[in-house]
Amino acid sequence: MNQSTRDPHEELREAVRDLCSHFSQEYFRRVDEERGYPEAFVNALTEAGWLAAMIPSEYGGSGLGLTEASVIMEEINRSGGNSGACHGQMYNMGTLLRHGSEQQKKSYLPRIASGEWRLQSMGVTEPTTGTDTTKIKTTAVKKGDRYVVNGQKVWISRVQHSDAMILLARTTPLVEVKRKSEGMSIFMVDLRQAEKSGMTVRPIPNMVNHETNELFFENLEIPEDNLIGDEGQGFKYILDGLNAERTLIAAECIGDSYWFIDKVTQYAKERIVFGRPIGQNQGVQFPIARAHVNTEAANLMRFEACRRFDANEACGAQSNMAKLLAADASWEAANACLQFHGGFGFASEYDVERKFRETRLYQVAPISTNLVLAYVAEHVLGLPRSF
Numbered sequence: 001m002n003q004s005t006r007d008p009h010e011e012l013r014e015a016v017r018d019l020c021s022h023f024s025q026e027y028f029r030r031v032d033e034e035r036g037y038p039e040a041f042v043n044a045l046t047e048a049g050w051l052a053a054m055i056p057s058e059y060g061g062s063g064l065g066l067t068e069a070s071v072i073m074e075e076i077n078r079s080g081g082n083s084g085a086c087h088g089q090m091y092n093m094g095t096l097l098r099h100g101s102e103q104q105k106k107s108y109l110p111r112i113a114s115g116e117w118r119l120q121s122m123g124v125t126e127p128t129t130g131t132d133t134t135k136i137k138t139t140a141v142k143k144g145d146r147y148v149v150n151g152q153k154v155w156i157s158r159v160q161h162s163d164a165m166i167l168l169a170r171t172t173p174l175v176e177v178k179r180k181s182e183g184m185s186i187f188m189v190d191l192r193q194a195e196k197s198g199m200t201v202r203p204i205p206n207m208v209n210h211e212t213n214e215l216f217f218e219n220l221e222i223p224e225d226n227l228i229g230d231e232g233q234g235f236k237y238i239l240d241g242l243n244a245e246r247t248l249i250a251a252e253c254i255g256d257s258y259w260f261i262d263k264v265t266q267y268a269k270e271r272i273v274f275g276r277p278i279g280q281n282q283g284v285q286f287p288i289a290r291a292h293v294n295t296e297a298a299n300l301m302r303f304e305a306c307r308r309f310d311a312n313e314a315c316g317a318q319s320n321m322a323k324l325l326a327a328d329a330s331w332e333a334a335n336a337c338l339q340f341h342g343g344f345g346f347a348s349e350y351d352v353e354r355k356f357r358e359t360r361l362y363q364v365a366p367i368s369t370n371l372v373l374a375y376v377a378e379h380v381l382g383l384p385r386s387f
């Protein structure tokens with residue numbers, strides 16, 4: 001490769017690949033079969049400093065941008081692993097970094113960087129409001145020097161493997177605010193403390209091996225010092241973090257996509273049916289080639305979203321579009337990979353069915369494809385609001 005086409009992240013990729021190479025496909029398959037958590041893998045990532053990539057060096061991290069963080073997540077998925085077990089820390093930490101007080105940053109960030117503390121969870125979604133976040137019913141009412149939280153959340157991930165969670169709750173009733181996006185606040189919740197004093201965790205068994213839960217709050221008291229930023233501005237703060245989350249997930253989908261394409265390309269060269277490799281048939285080649293084309297295109301949008309985020313430019317449109325394009329490309333690659341493995345694609349030992357389930361999630365979470373399209377229609381094209 002000449003200088004102009006050299007991948008600027010090659011060194012970073014090699015270092016992450018090296019770590020991932022110590023965790024085989026068998027390791028991730030076993031974790032999946034046992035419905036376990038890849039504890040050893042997450043510990044190794046933390047010890048190597050990768051999960052503190054975006055924490056500034058004065059707080060003990062490496063001070064890298066979303067671009068580099070996304071490369072780390074991509075490489076994990078490309079290696080056959082699943083960043084879903086640990087990606088929360090990257091974007092949750094960003095919310096704290098951008099909106100937390102200096103005292104909060106000094107208190108939390110070095111502990112997160114060292115791995116003493118995990119900030120893997122974010123509690124936004126509720127059972128009766130779904131994507132319509134401004135209608136959340138969980139309330140946090142100020143009483144003296146505390147906030148008292150009541151309500152319910154659903155699909156809150158990694159709670160059992162995190163020490164803390166960023167929680168979105170309504171601090172001013174909807175009927176009392178001028179704009180529905182006002183009156184919500186975010187809090188740092190010490191999860192182990194909360195479990196002893198008003199928060200109940202109920203795990204949700206699900207299609208992917210993704211640790212996710214229902215949370216019930218009954219008079220959970222949170223010290224007022226745990227409010228992040230200004231009261232009433234929490235929705236805006238969460239939105240900043242969602243752009244980072246969508247872009248990181250786009251990168252994970254791209255990692256998945258390359259994994260599927262590599263796997264099926266290799267298989268199509270080796271599998272002989274009717275006396276020739278199945279990959280010699282254009283009916284087999286074209287779906288794989290198309291998935292590759294779409295992955296490469298999605299990758300460009302992912303890097304544009306990263307560039308804008310790191311330059312503090314508006315990136316809502318780019319992160320949403322990157323997430324949609326990458327999730328569609330990985331799903332297309334997943335289908336081609338499963339299809340051309342024939343019956344073997346369904347056997348756990350090929351890992352295709354595991355990765356297939358994992359990448360399917362990103363059509364729905366953290367934002368569904370329809371809602372991305374609604375965002376583009378309204379905010380990019382100026383079409384009338386549909387909801």
Ligand SMILES: Cc1cc2nc3c(=O)[nH]c(=O)nc-3n(C[C@H](O)[C@H](O)[C@H](O)COP(=O)(O)OP(=O)(O)OC[C@H]3O[C@@H](n4cnc5c(N)ncnc54)[C@H](O)[C@@H]3O)c2cc1C
Nearest residue numbers: 122123124125130131155156157210365366367368370387
């Ligand atoms: C495994 C998993 C992990 C998750 N982790 C977290 C987490 O850690 N924290 C958290 O807060 N949330 C989490 N979520 C929640 C996730 O963000 C939501 O499931 C997702 O945003 C969709 O919301 P919903 O499930 O309420 O679907 P709904 O909002 O009920 O939507 C259902 C379907 O209807 C469609 N739809 C709804 N309204 C419209 C419309 N106006 N136009 C067109 N289509 C529409 C949607 O596209 C969707 O396909 C997780 C979800 C899963 C499955």
